[in-house]
Amino acid sequence: MTVISKTAAGSAEGSTEIERDRRRPTINDIARLAAVSKKTVSRVINESPFVKEETRARVNAVIDELGYVPDPQARGLAFRRSFLIGMIYDNPNPQYVVNMQQGILDALKGSGYELIIRPVVRSDPNFLSDMRAFVERQKLFGVVLPPSVSEDERLAALLNEIDCPYVRIASVPLDEAESMVVTHDHMGGAAAAKHLLAHGHKVIAHISGPLTFRSAHERRRGFCEALAAAGVGMPDAYVMEGAYTFESGMACGEALLALSPRPTAIFTGNDEMASGVLQAARKAGLRVPEDLSVVGFDDFQIASRLWPPLTTVHAPTTDVGRIAADRLIRGEDDGRARRYDPDSILPYLVVRESSGPAPA
Amino acid sequence: MTVISKTAAGSAEGSTEIERDRRRPTINDIARLAAVSKKTVSRVINESPFVKEETRARVNAVIDELGYVPDPQARGLAFRRSFLIGMIYDNPNPQYVVNMQQGILDALKGSGYELIIRPVVRSDPNFLSDMRAFVERQKLFGVVLPPSVSEDERLAALLNEIDCPYVRIASVPLDEAESMVVTHDHMGGAAAAKHLLAHGHKVIAHISGPLTFRSAHERRRGFCEALAAAGVGMPDAYVMEGAYTFESGMACGEALLALSPRPTAIFTGNDEMASGVLQAARKAGLRVPEDLSVVGFDDFQIASRLWPPLTTVHAPTTDVGRIAADRLIRGEDDGRARRYDPDSILPYLVVRESSGPAPA
DNA sequence: ATGCTCAAGGTAACCGGTGTCATAAATCGC
DNA sequence: GCGATTTATGACACCGGTTACCTTGAGCAT
Structure with missing residues (x-):
C-alpha cells in the first residue's frame, strides 16, 4: 500500500536516485509505470469506455500498487x-x-x-x-x-x-x-392527532412554529385536518403560533393553560416548544400526563431527558x-436519479410518558 | 461589482465579441487590464514587498473593479x-x-x-x-x-x-x-466545589466522565482539590465514574442517592449526566434543590430546559x-503566534435553580 | 566612465489533472 | 482485399495560479 518508493526507482531522469521519495504519486508516475500516456490514465480514472480491457487492467494494477488517488484540486481545476x-x-x-x-x-x-x-x-x-x-x-x-x-x-x-x-x-x-x-410533515401532525384522539382527548390545543415556515404550516395542517376528520374541533384560541423556541413554548403554554375549558392535550411544532410547555405545566401545578398530555415533534435527544420523557413525532433528519x-x-x-422510497423518511410517532388518557 | 463584461471588451483575440462574457475574471484578465504580467498580479495578491506603490494601486484598482477573487483550487494546486x-x-x-x-x-x-x-x-x-x-x-x-x-x-x-x-x-x-x-477544566471543577461549599454542603458526591478523558480527570481533580482545601472530604463511594451519558448519569445518580448518609449535592462531569441525576432524584422522590443540589458542566441549551433549570459550569466551547x-x-x-488571553476562555459557574443551601 | 547592487518586473516552467484533435490499429461492408 | 468506420491511444494546449530564474534600469561607490 505504501510502496511509493517505487516511483523513484522507476524514474531516472536527471534526479539523484534517492530524492523525490515520499511524494504522493501523480498521474505521470502511473502513466510512466504503466507505459501509457497520462491521458489514458485519466481515461481509466474516469471510466471512459474507450480503453482496452487489457490496458485498463494494467493501469489499475499500477494505481493499486502505488495507492494512487487523483488530486481533487488538480482535477477540479x-x-x-x-x-x-x-x-x-x-x-x-x-x-x-x-x-x-x-x-x-x-x-x-x-x-x-x-x-x-x-x-x-x-x-x-x-x-x-x-x-x-x-x-x-x-x-x-x-x-x-x-x-x-x-x-x-x-x-x-x-x-x-x-x-x-x-x-x-x-x-x-x-x-x-x-x-x-x-x-x-403533515403526516407527522396527523400521527400526533390520532394518538391524542385514541386517548380520548377532546379539548386539544396546538402551538405551531412560525407559519412562515412550511414545516410549521404542514405540521399544523396535518394535525388540524386529522382532528377535524374525527369531528373534534379546535377553537381559534386553542391554536397559537410560537417561534420554535423554548421561551415561546413556555409563553404559549401558559396562555393555553389559562383557557377555560383548559386543554387536556397540547401538540407542539417541535420538541423545544414542548419543553417550554412542560415548564409551563409545572408552574401551573399540573401533572403530566395525568392532567395534561404533551406531544412534541422532532424526537431529538432532549425528548428523553425531559420529565416526563416526551412523546414526540420522530423526524428522520x-x-x-x-x-x-x-x-x-x-x-x-441512469436516466433519472434513483428515486427514493418516500416511506423510508416519513415521520412517525414515538410514545413516551408525557401523553396518556384524557382526564375524566 | 459585476462589471465582468469588461473582460470581454478588453480581449479581442480570435473570439467573437460577445462570447466569454459572464466568466469569473482570472489573473490573466487582471494582468491585461492593468498592463502588467500575471506574475506581478500574483505579487500584489500575495502582498510581496517588491511592487512599486503605483503599480500596486493600479492592479488593485482593476481587481476591485472586476471583483476578482483568486481561484482557491488553482492557488492550492x-x-x-x-x-x-x-x-x-x-x-x-x-x-x-x-x-x-x-x-x-x-x-x-x-x-x-x-x-x-x-x-x-x-x-x-x-x-x-x-x-x-x-x-x-x-x-x-x-x-x-x-x-x-x-x-x-x-x-x-x-x-x-x-x-x-x-x-x-x-x-x-x-x-x-x-x-x-x-x-x-480543573478550574471549572473548582468553581462548582466552591459554590456547593458556600451553600454549606458537607456530604457531596461526584460523577465524573470516563477517566480516560482528560476533561473528566481534570474536572474531577479541580473539584476534589477544592473540597479538600476546604477540609471537606469525599469517601471513595461518593466518587463515581460515569460515561458522560444520560443513562450513566441516571444509574450513578441512583447509586449515590442510595448511600447513607445521602449526599446533599452532586456535581457531574457534564450536563447530560446531570439530567440523568435529575431523573434519578425524581424517581427517588427527592426535591431539587431542597433535598438535593445538582451542578453540571457545559452549560448547553438543555441546562435551561431541564426542571429545575440546571446550575452548571459554562465551558466556552x-x-x-x-x-x-x-x-x-x-x-x-509575527514572530510567535499571537498568544491568546487564557482568561477569555476559562470556565465559569452559571447559577440556576438546581442548587441551593444544604438541607438542615 | 565602469562595475556592482538592488528594486521592480517579466518569462517560462510547473502544479496535476482534463479537453480537443490527430492518428494508429482493429473491425466492417461488400 | 481495400476504403470506411470504429476503437484505442497519444500529443498538446489549457485550467488559474505560483516558483525559479532572468532582465532591466536606477543609484552609488570607485
Whole structure:
C-alpha cells in the first residue's frame, strides 16, 4: 500500500536516485509505470469506455500498487468544478444541524466528495451576494438546502443562475421533484392527532412554529385536518403560533393553560416548544400526563431527558440528509436519479410518558 | 461589482465579441487590464514587498473593479496546499459539535479558508489510515482537534509525519503550547466545589466522565482539590465514574442517592449526566434543590430546559474553537503566534435553580 | 566612465489533472 | 482485399495560479 518508493526507482531522469521519495504519486508516475500516456490514465480514472480491457487492467494494477488517488484540486481545476458539497443552513437547533450533517456525510463517505458547512443568517443584507461569492469561489459541486434556507426562492434562483446543482429539503414540493426531498410533515401532525384522539382527548390545543415556515404550516395542517376528520374541533384560541423556541413554548403554554375549558392535550411544532410547555405545566401545578398530555415533534435527544420523557413525532433528519446528498452526487446517472422510497423518511410517532388518557 | 463584461471588451483575440462574457475574471484578465504580467498580479495578491506603490494601486484598482477573487483550487494546486481547515472530532454531543464549528467558522470568516468537518470513530481499525488518506488527499491547510481526538498521540504523530499543522484542544498542555489551546477544566471543577461549599454542603458526591478523558480527570481533580482545601472530604463511594451519558448519569445518580448518609449535592462531569441525576432524584422522590443540589458542566441549551433549570459550569466551547482556528490560519505570523488571553476562555459557574443551601 | 547592487518586473516552467484533435490499429461492408 | 468506420491511444494546449530564474534600469561607490 505504501510502496511509493517505487516511483523513484522507476524514474531516472536527471534526479539523484534517492530524492523525490515520499511524494504522493501523480498521474505521470502511473502513466510512466504503466507505459501509457497520462491521458489514458485519466481515461481509466474516469471510466471512459474507450480503453482496452487489457490496458485498463494494467493501469489499475499500477494505481493499486502505488495507492494512487487523483488530486481533487488538480482535477477540479481542469473540471472547472470542485468536489465539495455545501450545506447551507439557518436552522438554529444543534441536533438538527448535526443529524443533517451526519446524513450528508454518510452519503459522501467513500465518494471522494467532502462537505463544507455554511451557517447563514438569511436576513443579512449581504446574504445573497455572500452566497454567490461562496458558491462561485469554491465552484461547489452542489449544495444541500435544509429548511428554512430551502424555502428561499431568491437563493434557488441564484443557484440556477450560476448553474450550481442543489437539493432542497422541505415539507412540500417546491418545484419539480428532482431537486427536492419532501418530508411530508403533515403526516407527522396527523400521527400526533390520532394518538391524542385514541386517548380520548377532546379539548386539544396546538402551538405551531412560525407559519412562515412550511414545516410549521404542514405540521399544523396535518394535525388540524386529522382532528377535524374525527369531528373534534379546535377553537381559534386553542391554536397559537410560537417561534420554535423554548421561551415561546413556555409563553404559549401558559396562555393555553389559562383557557377555560383548559386543554387536556397540547401538540407542539417541535420538541423545544414542548419543553417550554412542560415548564409551563409545572408552574401551573399540573401533572403530566395525568392532567395534561404533551406531544412534541422532532424526537431529538432532549425528548428523553425531559420529565416526563416526551412523546414526540420522530423526524428522520439524518435519513433525509443522506438521501439529499445522494441525489446530488449520483446526479442524473441512469436516466433519472434513483428515486427514493418516500416511506423510508416519513415521520412517525414515538410514545413516551408525557401523553396518556384524557382526564375524566 | 459585476462589471465582468469588461473582460470581454478588453480581449479581442480570435473570439467573437460577445462570447466569454459572464466568466469569473482570472489573473490573466487582471494582468491585461492593468498592463502588467500575471506574475506581478500574483505579487500584489500575495502582498510581496517588491511592487512599486503605483503599480500596486493600479492592479488593485482593476481587481476591485472586476471583483476578482483568486481561484482557491488553482492557488492550492501551485501552493501544494489547500485552503481547507479540517475539524476532526468524535465528541457525540451535538451542541458541543455545533458550538465548536461555530467558533471555527467565526475565525475563518472572510479569511478565504473553508471548514471541512470529519466525525470519526477512533476505535475503528482504519482510523489512522483513513485520516492519512483524508489529510493528504485534501492537502489540508491544518486541522483542529477537539477532545478526545486531541488526546490521540498516534494521530498527532501522523500529522507531524505528513507535515500537517494542527491545533489540539485539551484540558491540559499535551505538548509545547504553540499547538494547543488549554481549557483549564480543573478550574471549572473548582468553581462548582466552591459554590456547593458556600451553600454549606458537607456530604457531596461526584460523577465524573470516563477517566480516560482528560476533561473528566481534570474536572474531577479541580473539584476534589477544592473540597479538600476546604477540609471537606469525599469517601471513595461518593466518587463515581460515569460515561458522560444520560443513562450513566441516571444509574450513578441512583447509586449515590442510595448511600447513607445521602449526599446533599452532586456535581457531574457534564450536563447530560446531570439530567440523568435529575431523573434519578425524581424517581427517588427527592426535591431539587431542597433535598438535593445538582451542578453540571457545559452549560448547553438543555441546562435551561431541564426542571429545575440546571446550575452548571459554562465551558466556552465556541471561543475555544475560534481561538484554535485563529491560531491555525495566523500561523507564526509575527514572530510567535499571537498568544491568546487564557482568561477569555476559562470556565465559569452559571447559577440556576438546581442548587441551593444544604438541607438542615 | 565602469562595475556592482538592488528594486521592480517579466518569462517560462510547473502544479496535476482534463479537453480537443490527430492518428494508429482493429473491425466492417461488400 | 481495400476504403470506411470504429476503437484505442497519444500529443498538446489549457485550467488559474505560483516558483525559479532572468532582465532591466536606477543609484552609488570607485
